[in-house]
Amino acid sequence: MPMRFPQMAFLFCLCGIFLGAAVQKPSTSSSKKRAAAGSQREQLVLATVGPEKITYGELERAYQKNINRQGTKLTEAPRDSVEAFLQLYINYRLKVLDALSRGLDKDSAVLADIRTNRRLLAETFFFDKVLTEPAVQELLRRRQWELKLAILLFSRDFAQDTLPAYQRAQRALALLKQGASFEELARDSSDDRETARNGGVLPYITGGMILRPLEDVAYRLRPGEIYPEPIRTQHGYFVLKLLDRQPRVAVWARHILLPIANGDTAAALAKADSLLTLLRNGADFAELARQHSRDNITAERGGAFGSWYSRSLGFENIPSRLLPEFEEALFSIRDGELTTAITAFGVHIIRRDSTKRYTAEDERETLRRLYRRLYYEEDRRRFLDSVRARLECRWNTPVYQALLSHLDTTKTTADTAWAAAIPAALREQPLYICAQLPGLTVGQLLDTLSTPAYRAYPLRASSLKQAAERATTPALIEYLTRDLERQYPEFAHLMQEFRDGLLLFRVEQLEVWNKLARFDTAAARAYYDSTKHRYFTxxxxxxxxxxxxxxxxxxxxxxxxxxxxxxxxxxxxxxxxxxxxxxxxxxxxxxxxxxxxxxxxxxxxxxxxxxxxxxxxxxxxxxxxxxxxxPPRQKSFEEAIPDFAAAFQDQQQKLLTERWLQQLRQRFPVRINTAVLDRLFRSGKRH
Structure with missing residues (x-):
């Protein structure tokens, strides 16, 4: 009978139900061969457009931008579809070449847009690469496994230091080394009374479910091992033991619940035995469940719970967990086998129907969102602090003290003339200094604090330091992202796509949209005359x-x-x-x-x-x-304009674009390598 497991909000992250992941690494030699073949294919030239070469890799990246084609290789798509897309891509490159020939890439407005967009893209891309992707990959690795843990918690007194809690944890570890029972210590000493009653034992967990300091340690332990040091968290110190480690799977199960009437367990077990005999002789489980089970919800489904179940995350589609006795019995049998369990609800006949393992793609995006919500900001802060330390960023202490001496630290920036007492000479002094980076003067910090973002900002010493770090962070990120195009080809492609898209927009404005803005009455009347049979009142x-x-x-x-x-x-x-x-x-x-x-x-x-x-x-x-x-009558030209304007503009746009492309093909000759396409699609069919 499903039920919720008691909540341990201090320990478990409230991160919902997630699916799991099992990642298998290919052999190194086969990976290298495939990588080499893939690299050669990427360099194949499918077409030339003037001085440019369109390679297989370039076209495939563009092809996969469509959400319906993500992950689709060109050789897996119909040839006519690829050739049609190649023609569209050639037209795109012709327009970009025209923009470049006009020098639009050197236009100050274009350059400013590129710089602004790069700042935004670079920060997101960089932290994805150095923080988010490695963290998600580690979570996926951990989610291949389910761990059963036991804990002792020694809470810290937030009004005092953490030493007493640390000393208690050390004493517990010493007792455990001397052979003391973990279960008894949990009941006697742990400050988490919910788990203490259960000997400190937690339900099974998987990656991303518990406090990160505990999880980091838990996945390094072997079953039966106790971590030799107290583990510090915001809640206090933990002593941690790994009880069990199992591959993470989900099972599909069903049961028949037989109530224990008047405390007569023997009678319920006897009935269970008789039903088991019928089942082993070929009786239909679903039919017996409908006839005998007292769990009315599952009985209607032939005893099925109707959702996959894993020990760590419970049911996928039902916000509940199985009782520990039931769960233990279920996972002790193989697919197709039967067993029984006794719980507070009665005697259960359990059948494990099937088992599934998870793949990484089942939950990569879910874990990405989990990481961004729970861990990203802290990891980002720590990372930037480590870079500041590496670059020897420091406070100019004499200047900092002088600044504080001229400020009333009980006030905020909302107070009148809060910075009036600061001498002009002090404003020029360097306040925050970093090797290889622009620093921050007192005046620059004061200017920052005068912006609307810092309205009513406290002038305490700690707040000033936070403001200074925030003010210098953009320069720090610019330093970190200065070589992204060289380090990551995909970022270079991203910036190239943005630049080319911007150039395309500008050149299409000149050649198409600005011309369409001028209404051509003669062309419109000719269009009306050829289509006026469509326009009636x-x-x-x-x-x-x-x-x-x-x-x-x-x-x-x-x-x-x-x-x-x-x-x-x-x-x-x-x-x-x-x-x-x-x-x-x-x-x-x-x-x-x-x-x-x-x-x-x-x-x-x-x-x-x-x-x-x-x-x-x-x-x-x-x-x-x-x-x-x-009665209806044919509309006049003036009356019909709203009816045909959109179609007329579309026609004019196509005419202008086609004439433009014809001119561009004269300037930038196009050649399609049909032989390469033939070879690609022949090899694609073989695979």
């Missing part, structure tokens, strides 16, 4: 209405109208639409697109003078009179 109905809730009254009024009664008079007396008795039911001119009443008239093919209904309408009934009717 809507039919227009001048309508009056009598709206009624009663069908019998509606029929009676229609009879009166047929007998010569005046429509306006009846509408003034009887219509039940608010505000329309005063109007004598008159709606005025309507089109079917504007009004459902006009749509009704159109459906009835009504003409001037017709009376329609009663017809069901808006939970009631309606009688309509067509006072006047204007």
């Amino acid at each position: 809507e039919p227009v109905y001048d309508l009056s209405e009598i709206y009624l809730m009663s069908d019998s009254l509606a029929r009676e009024l229609r009879h009166q109208l047929d007998s010569g009664a005046d429509f306006a008079t009846l509408a003034e007396q009887y219509t039940q639409r608010p505000g329309y008795r005063e109007k004598k039911g008159h709606w005025g001119k309507l089109t079917p697109k504007q009004s459902q009443l006009a749509a009704l008239a159109e459906q009835q093919q009504a003409k001037k003078g017709d009376i329609l209904g009663p017809l069901p309408y808006e939970n009631g009934y309606v009688i309509l009179r067509v006072n006047d009717y204007e």
